[in-house]
Structure formats: structure tokens, C-alpha cells
Amino acid sequence: MHAPGIALIGRARKLAFLKEIVPCIDVVMESELQAPWWEQLPEDFWRQADGTELDASNRLKVHGTAAIERVLRTSLSSTVATAMSVALYKGGNAGHEFEALRFYEPLARGGDATRVFLQPPKGIAIETSPATGCSVGLRGIQRFQLRFASPFKPLNPAAQPQFENMQNNLLAHAQHWCHGDRPRPTLIVIHGFAADAPFLNAQALSLESLYRQGYDILLFTYPHHGPRAERGDLFSGVGLFGRGLLSFTESPLHAIHDLRVFIDYLQERGVEHIGVTGISLGGYTASLLATVDERLSFCIPIVPAVSPIDLFLEWWPTSVLLPRLMRSQGVNVAQMRGLTAVHNPLTYKPCIDGKRVLIIGGAGDRFSLPRHLRLLQRHWPDSQLHWFPGSHLIHLGRGEYLLRMCAFMDQWC
Secondary structure, X not given: OOOHHHHHHHHHXXXXXXXXXXXXXXXXXXXXXXXXXXXXXXXXXXXXXXXXXXXXXXXXXXXXXXXXXXXXXXXXXXXXXXXXXXHHHOOOOHHHHHHHHOXXXXXXXXXXXXXXXXXXXXXXXXXXXXXXOOOOXXXXXXXXXXXXXXXXXXXXXXXXXXXXXXXXXXXXXXXXXXOOOOOOOEEEEEOOOOOOOHHHHHHHOOHHHHHHOOOEEEXXXXXXXXXXXXXXXOOOOOXXXXXXXXXXXXXXXXXXXXXXXXXXXXXXXXXXXXXXXXXXXXXXXXXXXXXXXXXXXXXXXEOOOOOHHHHHHHOXXXXXXXXXXXXXXXXXXXXXXXXXXXXXHHHOOOOOOHHHEEEEEEOOOOOOOHHHHHHHHHHOOOOEEEEEOOOOOOOXXXXXXXXXXXXXXXXXX
16 A cells, blocks of 8 residues: 555656646645645644633633633533434434535535525525514614525435424524615625524624614524524524534524525625624624625624534543544544534635635633634735624623624725
């Protein structure tokens, strides 16, 4: 058996020869010789030391919020582990799920977003009605509820039967804060896991202030959340993990599809500048959208998850469940990353210039650790990275990053 290095040199010589007779072989050579991100990342990436430049100057804030968060993340990890365990081990589904996941790895390795994120059809009818729900602090804001029947079809045919059994999740929802006088720059906001309530996101990001400054706002509801949760779901968002790995992998694709329909809707109304932000899961999705849709003017991911598999390996008790599951299927860490990389923003070339990307992270974040945000920053050359001295849930220094966020939006609108 040849050593990997010898095999790589052999391929390089072959491609060098081909380059002499086929000028366009450069692209092939690059894809042949450069391993995908999930194979370049160290196997023990989730164990590596972490830190930011704020650790010394804000020691009490950073380490204090980090200590609190290690306790809080156990609750989330327990929820994920329980939901995923029921889905995977009920009826011996684990083997079937992993076999179905293998469908995605070649698509991720190809790195062609157009083969994964298919263009939604044009002319989709969107229903509009007055928004209901909590309106504290939102006096004078025109709020509308948008809804449409999503024509999304799972990329993997194996996911189709489960998808057809859903009802609520097939309807896309968003709340639109619209001045109504003329097309205005619009900020799309994507919430985090189980945090879909519009008033929560409005408070977290001071959206009322952005609206008063002239921006329209569109708050997107992620699949399996809020009105998209199916009957019988114990809480908003549980369906994201509670229907197995196949559904978990298709959900980001579904989200991107529906977001692009809403972008079509905004552009049809004359909106020229559309940007996106999101917190946690929403930040991950915002980053993904910026690798798929070039129509975005800017992208501001806030405390985004970047490599979910490595996060699950660090959290307890998913740190027990996931390795056990991988061993039972003969899969190592790099392979597991690859099986779910089809919806990862690191997998695809960004559609917008790095100068239009502002990444915001918490130095004490122990859900989405700082090293994950650096991965995302390296993926976007020239992108900006702003640290605040808090954590995933405790945003100390929020006022400072909101001011920077607002100035960044003004720059590109």
C-alpha cells in the first residue's frame, strides 16, 4: 500500500502533465490536492485551547460568564441528546440514518452550492396579515405576518417520506416590520434554537431602534420552530433534532430555500439593499445564506455555531452519545463532519466579499467557542471579528457591538 504522501505526489505529477495539454486543469488540480475543511481540521479540534484578546483585560467578565455557561449548556446538550437518541434508536434507525447521510458527503466534497441549494420557483404567493403577539415597546411599528406554502423538496430522496408526513413545517413564516411608504433597506433576522419569539429577538438586537432609523425588518421563522412546529412537539425547535440526523441535515437546506423566497418577495417590492443577521443557529444560517445568495449587501453572524459535530463532542452528555454512535457505525470524527458538511458555510465559497461580513463573538462563549468563530473569519478573508466580554447567552458589552453593527449596516446600504 502506498503512503498517502506518495500518492499525493503521484497525483500532482499527473496533474502537472495534464496542465501542459489542458490549460483549464488549474481548477481540477486545486480540488484534487486540497482536502476539504473537515479533513484539514485536527481530529481533536474540540479539545484545543481557546482564548481571545479580551481574556486578560476582562478576566472576571469572560471567565465568570464562561463558568455560568458551562452549566447552562448541559441543559441544552441533554435536550439534544435525548431527542436524538429517541429518533435514532427507536426501531433501530441508526444504521438506516447513517446510510442515508452518505448521500450528502460527495455533494459537500464537490463544494458546488448550486447543486445543493436549488433555486426556488418564482411567483410564489405570499399571504399577508396583521401581526399578533407581544407588542411591548413596538408602538408605531407596522408589523405584518407573512406566510407561504413552501415548495421545498428534500435533496435526499430518503427524506421525502418523513417530509410528506409533516404539516406545519411545510408553511414558511416571517414577521415583516415595514414602513410602507417606500422600499427601504431591510435586515433579515434569523433566531437561535428554541428562541423564535419575535419580541425576544427584537429586545436582543434593539430592532425597534433600527426600525426608527429607517430600516425595515424581516424576522424569519426557522423550520420546526414556532408555528412551524408539528403537533406533539414538546417545545419549539425540538423537531430539529427529534426527527433524526436526516431531518437535521435537510432543515438548513429548507431554511435557505425559504429565505431566498422571502428575498425574492422583498426585491419584487423594490428593496435594493438586503442584509442578514442571526444569533447562534441563526448566525450559522446567516453565514450559510451568504455562501449561497449573492444578493445580500452584508452579513452579520452573532455567536454562530460553525462546526456542530465538534460542539457536540465538547458538550456533555452529547460528548458521550455521539462518540458511541460513531463507533457503532465505524465513523471517525472527520468522516462525521463530512457526513453533515453539506449545510456548513465552510464548505462553500462565499458569495459576498469578506469586507461585507462582520462576525460578532463572546469571549466567554462556551456554546459556540471562540475558535469556531476564527474558522469562519479565515473562511472570509477581510471579514471583521468583534469580541464582547460576555458569553453565548450573557451579552455583556452588547451596546458597543450594536453600535458597530449599525454603523456596518449603514456602510453597505
